Amino acid sequence: MKHSERLELFENVRARYSVFLTSVLWKLTGDKELFTEAMQYSLFGIWRNVEKLKGEKAGAYIYRIALTANSKAWRNRVGRNGEIPNDPIDPGEDADERLDRAEAAAIVRREISRLPKKQAGAVVMRYLEQQDYQAIAEKLSCSKAGARSNVSRAMATLKSKLAALV
Amino acid sequence: MNDDRLEEILNSIGAEEIPAEVRRIAQDASNNFNKFLRQPNQPAKPSLLELIMRSRTTKLAAAAVIIIAVLLGLPFLPKSTSNITLAGVLERVEQARAFMYKMKIEMTGSMGQNMPAMDQNMEMTTIISNEFGMKMETTTVDPNTGEKTGQTTYIIPGEKIAVTLMPDKKKYMQFEFGDDLFAKMKKQNNDPREMIKQMMACEYTELARSTIDGVEVDGFQTTDPTVIGGVGENVTLTLWVDAESWLPVRSEIDFDMGEKMKVHGVVSEFNWDLPVTAEDFNPVIPDDFEPMVTGMQMPKISEEGLIEGLRLFAEFSGRYPKKLSMVELAQETMAFMTNRDVPEKIKEKIPQARGLDGDEVMKITQPLQCGFFYMMLVQDKKEPVYHGESVGPDDIGAVLMRWKTAQNEYRVIFGDLSAGTVTGEQLAELEKQPLK
Numbered sequence: 030m031k032h033s034e035r036l037e038l039f040e041n042v043r044a045r046y047s048v049f050l051t052s053v054l055w056k057l058t059g060d061k062e063l064f065t066e067a068m069q070y071s072l073f074g075i076w077r078n079v080e081k082l083k084g085e086k087a088g089a090y091i092y093r094i095a096l097t098a099n100s101k102a103w104r105n106r107v108g109r110n111g112e113i114p115n116d117p118i119d120p121g122e123d124a125d126e127r128l129d130r131a132e133a134a135a136i137v138r139r140e141i142s143r144l145p146k147k148q149a150g151a152v153v154m155r156y157l158e159q160q161d162y163q164a165i166a167e168k169l170s171c172s173k174a175g176a177r178s179n180v181s182r183a184m185a186t187l188k189s190k191l192a193a194l195v
Numbered sequence: 196m197n198d199d200r201l202e203e204i205l206n207s208i209g210a211e212e213i214p215a216e217v218r219r220i221a222q223d224a225s226n227n228f229n230k231f232l233r234q235p236n237q238p239a240k241p242s243l244l245e246l247i248m249r250s251r252t253t254k255l256a257a258a259a260v261i262i263i264a265v266l267l268g269l270p271f272l273p274k275s276t277s278n279i280t281l282a283g284v285l286e287r288v289e290q291a292r293a294f295m296y297k298m299k300i301e302m303t304g305s306m307g308q309n310m311p312a313m314d315q316n317m318e319m320t321t322i323i324s325n326e327f328g329m330k331m332e333t334t335t336v337d338p339n340t341g342e343k344t345g346q347t348t349y350i351i352p353g354e355k356i357a358v359t360l361m362p363d364k365k366k367y368m369q370f371e372f373g374d375d376l377f378a379k380m381k382k383q384n385n386d387p388r389e390m391i392k393q394m395m396a397c398e399y400t401e402l403a404r405s406t407i408d409g410v411e412v413d414g415f416q417t418t419d420p421t422v423i424g425g426v427g428e429n430v431t432l433t434l435w436v437d438a439e440s441w442l443p444v445r446s447e448i449d450f451d452m453g454e455k456m457k458v459h460g461v462v463s464e465f466n467w468d469l470p471v472t473a474e475d476f477n478p479v480i481p482d483d484f485e486p487m488v489t490g491m492q493m494p495k496i497s498e499e500g501l502i503e504g505l506r507l508f509a510e511f512s513g514r515y516p517k518k519l520s521m522v523e524l525a526q527e528t529m530a531f532m533t534n535r536d537v538p539e540k541i542k543e544k545i546p547q548a549r550g551l552d553g554d555e556v557m558k559i560t561q562p563l564q565c566g567f568f569y570m571m572l573v574q575d576k577k578e579p580v581y582h583g584e585s586v587g588p589d590d591i592g593a594v595l596m597r598w599k600t601a602q603n604e605y606r607v608i609f610g611d612l613s614a615g616t617v618t619g620e621q622l623a624e625l626e627k628q629p630l631k
Binding site for chain 2: 043047056064069072076133152156187191
């Protein structure tokens with residue numbers, strides 16, 4: 030494919046999925062620096078794979094690109110200082126509760142970044158994007174039962190990770 | 196935590212609104228990337244770095260990964276002459292599946308008063324395979340006699356063992372190690388991947404372009420002592436990277452250990468595309484080799500190992516080590532081995548240790564594992580603080596050591612070697628209490 034054709038395709042994909050990418054990456058990172066890193070990785074991922082983003086599977090590819098970008102951004106962050114960024118805090122809440130909630134959310138986000146891609150995708154689509162199992166199955170190229178299984182395994186892993194930390 | 200709580204957290208994340216600033220950041224990143232892709236293919240411009248620097252909140256390190264990836268993906272674009280960053284180098288290095296390098300270390304002087312001078316030269320050839328493990332061939336040269344002694348160590352992560360062959364003595368040693376030790380061994384053996392990660396976690400400067408063996412290189416340098424886990428002082432670590440391939444060409448390190456010992460190390464002769472097979476990492480122990488010590492456990496670099504080491508030290512001496520940095524701890528531990536400054540009960544044990552009974556040797560040297568753990572905490576920027584000079588085994592509730600585990604959360608080892616997790620406020624209260 031010519032460079033000009035790739036550019037045009039990239040522009041179409043970017044226009045179509047920019048709102049989705051912003052939303053899903055913010056939910057997965059909850060931190061501006063992590064978000065910026067993940068967004069840049071995603072854009073590059075789209076550019077590299079732009080030829081694959083023409084057909085029906087484009088949505089599923091975009092999910093994979095976003096999840097991979099998120100994992101890379103988290104790996105850079107956790108590898109650097111091991112700390113989890115804090116969520117913005119509502120000033121009306123009780124201090125302990127705020128801290129607990131923000132820390133728990135940050136831990137959940139970090140652990141999602143470490144899940145196998147299918148499980149991460151499944152739990153993100155199910156809980157962060159509120160999609161039904163049929164839609165998840167289509168994006169993961171699996172059956173509805175497979176989608177349920179991926180969500181279930183992801184939840185079990187997240188639960189065990191949190192139990193170990195809390 | 197139950198399912199409801201987890202679902203509640205996930206749902207609350209899902210319901211979060213996207214802040215306006217985040218939308219703007221996304222738009223900026225997207226626009227910058229698009230502009231970059233549309234820039235004409237002309238030499239000397241644009242600076243790829245500029246693409247990322249336009250985004251105000253972007254971290255340079257992460258941006259570099261994008262830059263290098265773009266370069267790999269778009270070979271028709273011009274290469275900037277000044278955009279190599281450590282993150283980009285790490286990305287390239289991590290693509291290598293098997294590689295080799297040589298390391299030369301010169302140590303001169305003694306570690307402290309009353310300690311013998313330990314002038315020594317060492318050369319090491321290391322092969323690392325993501326698939327099969329590590330192999331290190333070490334030659335130690337006595338600078339006085341020129342006599343060389345060699346040994347080969349194999350680290351086989353799949354079997355969780357390390358085997359060292361000593362052909363000069365016709366002996367071998369076999370160690371077992373835990374799940375996390377392989378990663379830590381990489382740090383201690385100057386694995387370039389770990390070295391780059393450590394360097395990235397420190398303040399570092401970029402050096403002017405230079406030439407090594409006819410290769411144009413860009414340099415990075417840090418003087419942060421945490422890059423080597425606080426093992427030494429006056430540290431200077433320099434990494435030279437091929438300006439074309441972004442792969443390390445040479446690294447040099449200088450630091451002081453103790454009062455008088457100086458260490459100079461050079462890592463070079465990298466081969467980043469080394470063909471290897473499983474056989475290369477399979478230790479073949481000749482029939483006439485005798486086991487030196489078998490079934491030894493490698494030191495536990497963990498909180499458990501720390502407590503074990505401190506307990507043993509206190510058992511021998513009635514107190515804890517004064518410091519946990521490797522140099523001071525080695526000095527204090529060596530005092531046991533050489534019968535200096537040790538209680539009578541330890542003197543009784545020393546002759547057994549001199550007999551090189553494996554268990555006894557390990558018991559004597561086990562306190563060193565405290566130092567490994569402390570070093571790891573320093574490297575991981577967990578801000579360890581140790582009060583061995585003022586806290587003893589009788590100071591039950593006093594804070595002997597603490598380090599940061601999360602924001603406003605600290606792990607504490609008390610004088611009686613019990614452990615707990617406290618908040619910053621609780622820690623401040625604990626550290627205010629007078630010693631009993």
